[in-house]
Amino acid sequence: MAAVFSRSCRVLKSVSRFDWRSQHTKAALQHEPKLGFNFELTEQQKEFQATARKFAREEIIPVAAEYDKSGEYPVPLIKRAWELGLMNTHIPESCGGLGLGIFDACLITEELAYGCTGVQTAIEANSLGQMPLLIAGNDQQQKKYLGRLTEEPLMCAYCVTEPVAGSDVAGIKTKAERKGDEYIINGQKMWITNGGKANWYFLLARSDPDPKTPANRAFTGFIVEADTPGVQIGRKELNMGQRCSDTRGIVFEDVRVPKENVLIGEGAGFKIAMGAFDKTRPPVAAGAVGLAQRALDEATKYALERKTFGKLLVEIYEGTAQIQRLIIAREHIGRYKN
Amino acid sequence: MAELRALVAVKRVIDFAVKIRVKPDKTGVVTDGVKHSMNPFCEIAVEEAVRLKEKKLVKEVIAVSCGPAQCQETIRTALAMGADRGIHVEVPAAEADCLGPLQVARVLAKLAAKEKVDLLLLGKQAIDDDCNQTGQMTAGLLDWPQGTFASQVTLEGDKLKVEREIDGGLETLRLKLPAVVTADLRLNEPRYATLPNIMTWQSWGGGCRRGRRRSSSPVNSGCPCAESQEEEDRGDQGRRPGCGPDLQALCG
Numbered sequence: 001m002a003a004v005f006s007r008s009c010r011v012l013k014s015v016s017r018f019d020w021r022s023q024h025t026k027a028a029l030q031h032e033p034k035l036g037f038n039f040e041l042t043e044q045q046k047e048f049q050a051t052a053r054k055f056a057r058e059e060i061i062p063v064a065a066e067y068d069k070s071g072e073y074p075v076p077l078i079k080r081a082w083e084l085g086l087m088n089t090h091i092p093e094s095c096g097g098l099g100l101g102i103f104d105a106c107l108i109t110e111e112l113a114y115g116c117t118g119v120q121t122a123i124e125a126n127s128l129g130q131m132p133l134l135i136a137g138n139d140q141q142q143k144k145y146l147g148r149l150t151e152e153p154l155m156c157a158y159c160v161t162e163p164v165a166g167s168d169v170a171g172i173k174t175k176a177e178r179k180g181d182e183y184i185i186n187g188q189k190m191w192i193t194n195g196g197k198a199n200w201y202f203l204l205a206r207s208d209p210d211p212k213t214p215a216n217r218a219f220t221g222f223i224v225e226a227d228t229p230g231v232q233i234g235r236k237e238l239n240m241g242q243r244c245s246d247t248r249g250i251v252f253e254d255v256r257v258p259k260e261n262v263l264i265g266e267g268a269g270f271k272i273a274m275g276a277f278d279k280t281r282p283p284v285a286a287g288a289v290g291l292a293q294r295a296l297d298e299a300t301k302y303a304l305e306r307k308t309f310g311k312l313l314v315e316i317y318e319g320t321a322q323i324q325r326l327i328i329a330r331e332h333i334g335r336y337k338n
Numbered sequence: 339m340a341e342l343r344a345l346v347a348v349k350r351v352i353d354f355a356v357k358i359r360v361k362p363d364k365t366g367v368v369t370d371g372v373k374h375s376m377n378p379f380c381e382i383a384v385e386e387a388v389r390l391k392e393k394k395l396v397k398e399v400i401a402v403s404c405g406p407a408q409c410q411e412t413i414r415t416a417l418a419m420g421a422d423r424g425i426h427v428e429v430p431a432a433e434a435d436c437l438g439p440l441q442v443a444r445v446l447a448k449l450a451a452k453e454k455v456d457l458l459l460l461g462k463q464a465i466d467d468d469c470n471q472t473g474q475m476t477a478g479l480l481d482w483p484q485g486t487f488a489s490q491v492t493l494e495g496d497k498l499k500v501e502r503e504i505d506g507g508l509e510t511l512r513l514k515l516p517a518v519v520t521a522d523l524r525l526n527e528p529r530y531a532t533l534p535n536i537m538t539w540q541s542w543g544g545g546c547r548r549g550r551r552r553s554s555s556p557v558n559s560g561c562p563c564a565e566s567q568e569e570e571d572r573g574d575q576g577r578r579p580g581c582g583p584d585l586q587a588l589c590g
Contacts, residue, residue: 043411047418051530085533098533140348221439 028195040076045107052086052111060115066246067118069234073197074119074244077116082153085111087123090134090279095142096150102279106286113290118244120287122155125193126282127243129156131276132202132221136263145200157198159224159250160190166191168203169204169273170215174252176205176222183207183222183262185230185255195248200225203252204273207266219269223261230255239268289333341398342493342515344387345455346421347446348380348403350412351466366435367466376412378528379461381419385528386491387459388420395493396457398422402449404442406431410543417539418531424542425449430434438467443475450480455516456477457498462487462520483513487522 028206041049059080067074081087089105091097105127112120133142148154165171175185185205192201200223207220224231234249265274303313303323316325340419352358353373361368374382390396401416403409408412413424427445429437432523450458463470485491486501489508492499498513503522 009448044536047411047415047531047536049532051533051536055529083532084530085535089533089540098537 024300026082041107045104045221048104049107049111051084052108053114054084055081055084056111060112060119064116064119065254067116067289071238071243073246074122076156077119078122079153081112081119087126088130088149089155090130090138091146091150092134092142093326095146095155097146103284106283109283110286110290110293113287115295116244117287117291118242121242121245122197124280124283124287125157126155128158128276128280129198129200129202131279132263133223135275135279136221136268136272137223141223141261141263148199152198155194155197157192157193157201159195159201160204161191162188163190163249168220169191172204172206172219174203174205175209176207176220176257178207178259178266181259182256183220183259185222185224185252185257188240188249188271190249191237191247192250193245193247195250196236196246198226201250202263202276203257207269215270217267219273221263221268221272222257223263223268224252224257228255228257242337260313289330290329292326292330292333296323296330299323299326342390342398342419342456343398343453344390344396344459345402345446345450345453346380346384346387346416346459347442347472347475348384348401349351349410349461349464350374350378350403350405350409351464354378354465374408374411376415377461377464377466379465379521379523380416381411381461382523382525383459383461383519383529384416384419385419385487385526386519386521387457388529389526390457390491390493391420391422400425400453400455401425402446404437404445406434407430414536414542415531418535418543419529420535425541432548439469439471439475441500441556442472443479446472446476447479450476452518456557457516458482458518460518460520462522473518477518480516480518482516482518483511484518484520485511485513486520488519489522489524491519 060077063074063077067077078087085098086108089098089100089108091099092098109120109124112123126149131148133145137145145156160169160172162172162174162192164173171255172187174185174189176183176185183205185203187205188204189195202224203224205222206218208218210218226233230253232251232253234251237247237249239247241247263269300323306313309316351374352367352369353375356373359368360366384399384401387396387399391399399421401413401421402425403413403416406429410424410426413426417424427449439514446458446460458473458476460473460476462473464472472488474484476482485498485502487502487504488500489503490499491500494512496515498515498517498519500511500513500517500519502509502511503524
């Protein structure tokens with residue numbers, strides 16, 4: 001019994017170090033050429049991960065608790081992440097971005113989430129807002145709106161969810177009426193991340209009032225500038241967690257959007273919105289993995305410090321079992337993500 | 339004064355956060371599959387060189403590293419931090435274990451003379467062997483003035499003003515250029531390698547011609563070891579086999 005505990009203590013002590021993944025108890029890893037796909041990260045990905053990791057641990061973690069308490073939007077952190085190139089990774093090189101794929105984004109997000117998921121969400125919501133433009137925007141739209149994001153640390157937001165419909169995207173009620181060269185938008189959106197800080201929004205609205213029109217023809221995607229008259233930004237909602245992330249309701253009252261800001265064309269909105277989800281759900285999961293890793297590290301550190309009933313927590317069976325469960329859960333999430 | 343050229347030497351070492359394990363046969367430390375990165379003091383040296391370049395006091399920053407092929411990662415990091423060129427002095431993996439401060443100093447001395455640099459920056463010591471010798475030896479071989487344990491470096495006219503941290507406190511030296519400076523902890527706070535920079539330099543090395551020069555030396559010619567380095571049994575770390583790469587031929 002004692003031998004098992006002391007061994008688990010040693011394992012936990014090594015797990016709680018910085019780079020727990022790089023611990024090897026064997027003398028050397030044999031790299032034999034094998035058939036099949038190589039899952040090892042490329043050099044560049046390792047460097048990206050190193051920069052994101054350093055940023056998270058040296059800049060996010062020291063201030064995360066303060067931002068959580070005050071709920072203040074982490075502007076300095078976002079600016080710094082923007083300077084380092086950790087934000088807006090999907091933007092193509094023609095617009096001044098890095099043109100990275102989803103995997104690289106997940107890698108970076110996981111490391112940022114280790115620091116604070118509130119900060120990570122604020123940063124990730126930018127990718128969500130940009131995604132419709134990346135998949136459906138024409139050259140002018142991309143150059144104009146994505147170019148803005150690479151020139152300055154501006155934010156954007158993805159406005160689809162409403163008080164009446166979130167999961168049921170086809171049930172949204174915001175209306176868009178064509179009037180000459182413009183569309184008039186009326187409706188209410190809710191739970192919009194970066195709602196109060198965005199420079200522009202991607203908006204999904206129902207352009208065909210006929211309830212019998214199928215979803216794949218009834219909705220249109222628009223790019224709406226945040227300072228358009230009629231855009232009323234609601235109060236900051238208080239979340240249970242990720243409290244520094246800015247989540248608000250937004251009311252659109254007779255907001256006029258030029259027809260140049262329509263993505264692809266009238267009726268193409270649903271597919272664009274769904275396509276954007278395809279590419280942005282994995283980073284959300286990656287964020288959860290990063291958070292799980294942090295929870296594990298903090299719990300392990302505490303279990304190795306805290307004494308009760310005359311023993312360290314790790315030496316008491318219950319504490320160790322909890323941590324073992326956390327480790328197993330973390331491994332499962334990690335594997336599922338891969 | 340903007341005609342100055344700086345050479346920064348960087349070393350690839352086991353990452354500071356990794357837990358070191360001794361090899362089962364006790365001949366050294368496990369390095370296979372273990373995370374490596376640039377020596378922290380070398381990062382500080384690179385940062386200082388890049389800052390001097392940004393202040394327009396230095397025109398070109400060249401990063402150099404001696405070792406096996408993996409050193410190219412370290413040079414890439416230096417390039418991503420702002421160095422202009424990189425030089426990889428390739429040492430076969432088998433001989434890399436025997437590469438000590440004296441051999442590296444000889445290589446750096448030869449390179450500094452060849453590249454005609456005015457400033458040679460290094461970290462004060464490497465975190466794997468803690469030798470604290472390379473900078474000093476190089477200065478000796480080149481017969482250049484040296485400012486070690488620098489906590490502040492400024493250019494005053496044609497002299498280099500170096501504030502050093504010594505046992506008794508701080509000492510200020512004014513060195514004639516060319517000079518060797520080794521960086522101490524409080525010299526500066528190294529910057530991150532930004533993602534765009536990492537992408538720019540990711541293809542450096544390997545067969546890529548840009549900015550890389552292979553040391554055109556008979557290092558690989560297989561000459562018998564010209565130098566042996568005896569080391570006492572360090573108990574846990576074991577004895578290093580006495581050998582030395584034929585850098586004697588390189589250094590002529």
